[in-house]
Amino acid sequence: xxxxxVVSWSMFVISMVGILYALIFNLPDWIVxxxxxxxxxxxxxxxxLIQMARGRKEEEEDKRKEPFIGY
Amino acid sequence: MNLLMANILLNVVLAxxxxxxLFGLERKIMARIQMRPGPPIIQYLLHTLxxxxxxxxxxxxxxxxxxxAITAMLSFIWVAAVIVGPVMGGSLLLIFAIYALHKIxxxxxxxxxxxxxxxxxxxxxxxxxxxxxxxxxxxxxIYLKTGTMNIGSIISYQSIHGPLIYSLPLAAAxxxxxxxxxxxxxxxxxxxxxDIISGYETEHFGLLRGYxxxxxxxxxxxxxxxxxxxxxxxxxxxxxxxxxxxxxAVMAFISATTPLLNxxxxxxxxxxxxxxxxxxxxxxxx
Numbered sequence: 001x002x003x004x005x006v007v008s009w010s011m012f013v014i015s016m017v018g019i020l021y022a023l024i025f026n027l028p029d030w031i032v033x034x035x036x037x038x039x040x041x042x043x044x045x046x047x048x049l050i051q052m053a054r055g056r057k058e059e060e061e062d063k064r065k066e067p068f069i070g071y
Numbered sequence: 072m073n074l075l076m077a078n079i080l081l082n083v084v085l086a087x088x089x090x091x092x093l094f095g096l097e098r099k100i101m102a103r104i105q106m107r108p109g110p111p112i113i114q115y116l117l118h119t120l121x122x123x124x125x126x127x128x129x130x131x132x133x134x135x136x137x138x139x140a141i142t143a144m145l146s147f148i149w150v151a152a153v154i155v156g157p158v159m160g161g162s163l164l165l166i167f168a169i170y171a172l173h174k175i176x177x178x179x180x181x182x183x184x185x186x187x188x189x190x191x192x193x194x195x196x197x198x199x200x201x202x203x204x205x206x207x208x209x210x211x212x213i214y215l216k217t218g219t220m221n222i223g224s225i226i227s228y229q230s231i232h233g234p235l236i237y238s239l240p241l242a243a244a245x246x247x248x249x250x251x252x253x254x255x256x257x258x259x260x261x262x263x264x265x266d267i268i269s270g271y272e273t274e275h276f277g278l279l280r281g282y283x284x285x286x287x288x289x290x291x292x293x294x295x296x297x298x299x300x301x302x303x304x305x306x307x308x309x310x311x312x313x314x315x316x317x318x319x320a321v322m323a324f325i326s327a328t329t330p331l332l333n334x335x336x337x338x339x340x341x342x343x344x345x346x347x348x349x350x351x352x353x354x355x356x357x
Contacts, residue, residue, distance in 0.1 A: 022076040029075060033154055036079045041146030044285065045139075048278035052127040 004049065012046035015039040075158075082157050083150055083289065086296075089312070090288030091116035093295070093319045094255065100323035101256065119284040127277025132185025141183055142279050145176045145286040152293045156300070160223035166297055167210055173290065174200055177262050180283075181271030192270030195261045195334055202252065202259070202341035205245035208349045212242045213301065215356055222300060229304035236302040241355070243302045245348035248341060250294045250318070256326040259341060261334045295319070 015038075021027075022035040094115040102109020111117075129138065152169045155161040174196055181193030214220055216239055217228045229235055236243045252259035263270040275283055292315070299306060299314040306314060332340065 019076070019080075023073055023080070026073050032073060032075050032079070036076065036083075036154060037147055037151045040080070040083060040150050041143050044146065045143050045282055048123050048282055051123055052278040053124060055126055055128060 008046045008049035011042050012050060015043035015046060019043060079154055079158055082153050086149075086153050086157075086289040086292040087285055088116070088288075089315065090290070090292035091119060091284075093291060093315055094288060096316065097255065097319050097323040097326070100320055101327040104324060104327040115284070115288070119281050119288070122276070122281030122284065123278050125277045125281075127279070130185060130274050133274065134183045134185065137179070138183040138275075139279065141176055141180045142275060142282045142286075145173070145180075145283060145290075148172045148176070149286045149289040149293060153289060156222065156293055156296055160226070161221065163210060163213065163220045163222055163225070163297075163301065166222075166293075167206055170206060170294075171203065174203065177271050180275060181262075184271070184274035186274040188267045188269070188273040189271050191267045192262045192273070195264075195267075196271065198334055199252070199259075199261055199338060202338050202345075204342055204345040205249050205348060208345055208352075209242050209246050209249070212239060212349070212352045212356070215353075222297075225301055226305045234303045239302070239352055239355070241348040241351040243298075245344060246298055246302070247318075248344050250298060251322055251325060252337075252341065253290065253294060254322045254326055256331070257322065258325070258329040258332045259337045260331065261337050264331045266331065 018035050018039040022032050022039075027035075092112060092115075095110070095112040098114065099109045099112050129135065148169045152166055155165045155169070177196040178193045181189035181191075181196065183189075210220070213225065213235070216235065217225055219225060219228070225235070232238070248259070251257050254260065255263070263272065267273070272280060272283055295315045295318050296311065298318065299311060303314065
């Protein structure tokens with residue numbers, strides 16, 4: 001869990017810095033395109049991973065123990 | 072300040088908002104046709120945002136990290152489509168390559184989840200690739216007519232010769248069927264048919280579903296944008312909005328009054344449309 005948080009925060013900070021850098025400074029067009037294609041989706045995903053609610057630890061265990069009923 | 076980056080950000084946000092509202096409008100129109108009050112028009116947008124704060128968990132059967140990465144892939148390709156389309160007025164070939172990648176994402180999202188519903192959807196995504204025939208046919212017909220695949224040049228061609236929808240009505244009809252296959256609840260939406268729950272999205276819930284929904288909103292906006300730009304020409308923002316609302320309303324009407332087709336029938340019907348469209352268009356060009 002902690003690993004996910006660290007990775008998410010790192011991705012979020014890097015992507016936001018990249019987007020702001022491309023927004024403030026005049027870069028060659030191809031770099032702006034690359035920054036947009038890579039960092040806009042990553043910023044949204046990492047924001048979601050940081051923001052998402054997680055179940056409580058004990059509940060998570062119960063959920064895992066739930067018998068396999070499907071398929 | 073870099074205006075290009077600002078332009079891209081503005082277009083991506085606009086595509087997401089307009090696409091979401093249009094999906095909400097589609098559900099509203101469908102509901103009214105079926106004599107139901109239906110959800111508010113902003114429901115799709117609210118759902119998208121709601122999923123970001125819902126409790127999320129990743130299934131034990133999911134193939135990590137591919138299960139998460141594939142959702143990002145859908146976002147990458149449709150942000151790229153916004154850049155190629157409204158921002159650059161680039162090549163139509165790239166837009167169609169992005170559309171083909173969308174099919175691969177459907178396939179891989181289904182297979183990475185470990186769910187049998189997802190896997191069935193994944194198989195249907197491969198199966199429905201046969202229905203991509205109209206896509207390539209439209210591309211070739213437009214090239215034969217205009218001599219270019221550049222969106223900017225196609226717009227210039229139309230400003231001189233008039234909208235392509237008059238000279239290539241069958242190609243426009245084929246593209247329309249293609250967009251229809253991406254509409255929710257459409258007769259051709261076999262990868263997301265309710266008979267397989269939510270298809271390839273079944274096991275992508277919580278924030279990943281919200282993330283997929285953002286990309287799908289952008290995809291819907293882009294497909295309508297390409298249709299209007301390629302077959303009618305450059306419009307004003309209000310013109311685009313009216314065109315998109317009209318197209319969505321027609322799709323909602325079709326979706327509300329037709330059942331989901333069996334995958335075999337769906338593919339057969341789309342290939343039949345393609346055959347009629349290709350032969351008819353070539354005869355019209357000659």
